[in-house]
Amino acid sequence: MIKALLQYALxxxxxxLLLNFIPGDSKDYLEGQTLNQQxxxxxxxxxxxxxxxxxxxxxxxxxxxQSHIPATIRLGLLTLLISIFLILGSSFLFFINPEFxxxxxxxxxxxxxxxxxWTAPLSVLIFSIAFNFFSPSHSLVLPAILLAINFSAFxxxxxxxxxxxxxxxxxxxxxxxxxxxxFRTFLRxxxxxxxxxxxxxxxxxxxxxxxGSLIIEVxxxxxxxxxxxxxxxxxRDFALxxxxxIFIVTVVFVFQMLGEKIHQKAIR
Amino acid sequence: MKSFILFVVILAGLLLPxxxxxxxxEHSLQFMKDNLGRSILWVSWSAAANTISKVLVTYLIIILCxxxxxxxxxxxxxxxxxxxxxxxxxxLTLPSLLIGIVLAAKLGPGxxxxxxxSLLTCVPSLWKxxxxxxxxxxxxxxxxxxxxxxxRKFISYWKHGKAPILDLIGAQTPLYIVKLTMLxxxxxxxxxxxxxxxxxxxxxxxxxxxxxxxxxWIMITSGFFLFICLFSPMAxxxxxx
Numbered sequence: 282m283i284k285a286l287l288q289y290a291l292x293x294x295x296x297x298l299l300l301n302f303i304p305g306d307s308k309d310y311l312e313g314q315t316l317n318q319q320x321x322x323x324x325x326x327x328x329x330x331x332x333x334x335x336x337x338x339x340x341x342x343x344x345x346x347q348s349h350i351p352a353t354i355r356l357g358l359l360t361l362l363i364s365i366f367l368i369l370g371s372s373f374l375f376f377i378n379p380e381f382x383x384x385x386x387x388x389x390x391x392x393x394x395x396x397x398x399w400t401a402p403l404s405v406l407i408f409s410i411a412f413n414f415f416s417p418s419h420s421l422v423l424p425a426i427l428l429a430i431n432f433s434a435f436x437x438x439x440x441x442x443x444x445x446x447x448x449x450x451x452x453x454x455x456x457x458x459x460x461x462x463x464f465r466t467f468l469r470x471x472x473x474x475x476x477x478x479x480x481x482x483x484x485x486x487x488x489x490x491x492x493g494s495l496i497i498e499v500x501x502x503x504x505x506x507x508x509x510x511x512x513x514x515x516x517r518d519f520a521l522x523x524x525x526x527i528f529i530v531t532v533v534f535v536f537q538m539l540g541e542k543i544h545q546k547a548i549r
Numbered sequence: 550m551k552s553f554i555l556f557v558v559i560l561a562g563l564l565l566p567x568x569x570x571x572x573x574x575e576h577s578l579q580f581m582k583d584n585l586g587r588s589i590l591w592v593s594w595s596a597a598a599n600t601i602s603k604v605l606v607t608y609l610i611i612i613l614c615x616x617x618x619x620x621x622x623x624x625x626x627x628x629x630x631x632x633x634x635x636x637x638x639x640x641l642t643l644p645s646l647l648i649g650i651v652l653a654a655k656l657g658p659g660x661x662x663x664x665x666x667s668l669l670t671c672v673p674s675l676w677k678x679x680x681x682x683x684x685x686x687x688x689x690x691x692x693x694x695x696x697x698x699x700x701r702k703f704i705s706y707w708k709h710g711k712a713p714i715l716d717l718i719g720a721q722t723p724l725y726i727v728k729l730t731m732l733x734x735x736x737x738x739x740x741x742x743x744x745x746x747x748x749x750x751x752x753x754x755x756x757x758x759x760x761x762x763x764x765x766w767i768m769i770t771s772g773f774f775l776f777i778c779l780f781s782p783m784a785x786x787x788x789x790x
Contacts, residue, residue, distance in 0.1 A: 284635065287635070288635060288636075288638065288639035288642075289639075291636060291639050292639055292640075292642070292643065295640075295669075296651065299648070299651055299652065299655065300651060300654075300655060303652075303655055303656065394779070394780070395776060395779075396731055396734055396735070396775060396776075396779065397735075398734060398735060398738045398751060398754050398755075398772075398775075399754060399768075399772035399775055399776065402754070402757070402758055402761060402768055402772075403768065403769070403772065405761065406761055406765055406768070410761070410762060488642060488643070488644040489644075491644045491646075491647070492644050492645065492646045492647075492735070495646055495647075495650075495739075496646075496735060496738065496739070499739060500758075510647070510650055511650065511739055513654070514650045514651075514653055514654040514739075514740075514741065515740065517654055519654065519655075522650075522651065522654050526647055526650075526651050529644070529647055530642075530643065530647070533642055533643075533644060534642050537642050
């Protein structure tokens with residue numbers, strides 16, 4: 282616990298040092314704008330980023346953060362739900378018919394390997410403009426599906442591998458021989474023992490998920506934390522940038538620690 | 550194979566004198582032309598060459614830093630090594646895009662945010678890999694004998710550690726090139742690594758969003774070039790195998 286706290290303190294200090302002590306004057310990038318006293322003070326480096334006022338929103342940063350968190354949580358939860366559906370669905374397909382394994386894993390791996398900055402606009406072009414399935418500006422479904430495909434590709438490959446393990450095959454065959462239905466066998470004898478590993482994986486992958494959600498939020502104009510971070514970078518609003526960055530690092534760090542603990546428990 | 554050849558072709562672009570045609574608004578948004586009337590293939594090629602050159606330079610720097618740093622830290626006492634190891638572990642949790650954005654806000658758009666973000670996020674992971682290899686090297690008899698003969702720790706690690714580290718670098722290169730290309734494209738897409746005078750694939754894709762309906766070929770072509778840049782290092786690795 283003390284080690285984790287020290288690591289966290291180190292990360293926050295590193296972020297603070299990056300924003301306050303590396304060379305580069307933010308005023309150079311705001312040429313042509315009239316700087317008032319408050320803006321100049323903010324640009325000179327925040328002292329307490331959460332309670333300072335944003336130079337653009339003119340309200341305290343923690344209030345701005347509070348207003349942007351729900352959109353990110355909604356996107357994250359929907360992504361998680363779709364990921365679970367994709368993972369369970371595809372691994373059940375593998376379980377029923379092993380012929381699907383190669384095809385589905387290849388498709389998911391290929392789509393997940395293509396960068397989101399390209400797949401997202403392309404999917405808008407195909408699903409929103411050509412076929413009019415989703416509204417590009419109001420629906421969270423398309424962004425969540427894109428993130429979920431990226432997020433679940435690894436787990437789909439992993440479950441395909443696990444299904445071919447001799448131990449899993451023996452356990453599943455024994456359960457089926459007892460006359461239990463397919464779906465029950467799949468859930469109880471294949472998925473239940475892996476839930477802890479999966480929970481640990483979610484925690485460990487949160488940083489990776491954040492990278493994706495930042496791009497998705499900017500592309501689809503979702504007013505979440507990633508969007509706020511990007512906006513504060515473009516406006517050189519350092520106090521807001523620092524508070525958003527600290528918030529993200531805290532969340533990622535806590536979930537990674539939890540993920541690690543759960544993963545260790547799963548291994549035992 | 551095809552993607553590897555295309556990668557080589559893009560690399561060849563680095564050696565050619567690059568001169569984009571002057572804007573010609575008469576041909577603006579004609580098929581396979583961009584909003585300034587230039588051939589989108591040529592614009593994407595130039596952007597890809599720019600992206601790859603940035604990535605290669607960044608990769609060389611991070612590889613050099615990680616190798617030297619891991620040899621240096623292994624020459625230190627165990628206690629110091631453990632402290633450095635915990636610091637490296639904590640840096641592993643940082644999302645690379647976040648660091649890139651924070652640095653871009655401070656340093657302004659350009660290649661520096663990519664370089665420093667990669668240094669902060671890729672060096673710890675490479676350091677861990679190299680350290681594991683150096684730790685196994687320390688168990689070898691010949692290494693122990695060289696220490697027993699009075700050779701300094703740093704010199705011994707340098708002498709005997711170079712070859713296994715080079716092996717690891719060879720194995721990890723495609724993976725890290727892909728990782729860095731992805732990071733560069735994402736950062737330039739977010740406006741963090743390119744000036745107005747430079748072009749990059751991410752920036753091209755960002756600009757193509759505005760012409761998604763009238764000229765989808767801008768998005769498709771620039772994305773295709775990015776796709777090739779990402780897949781060719783892995784394809785190249787398979788061919789070399």
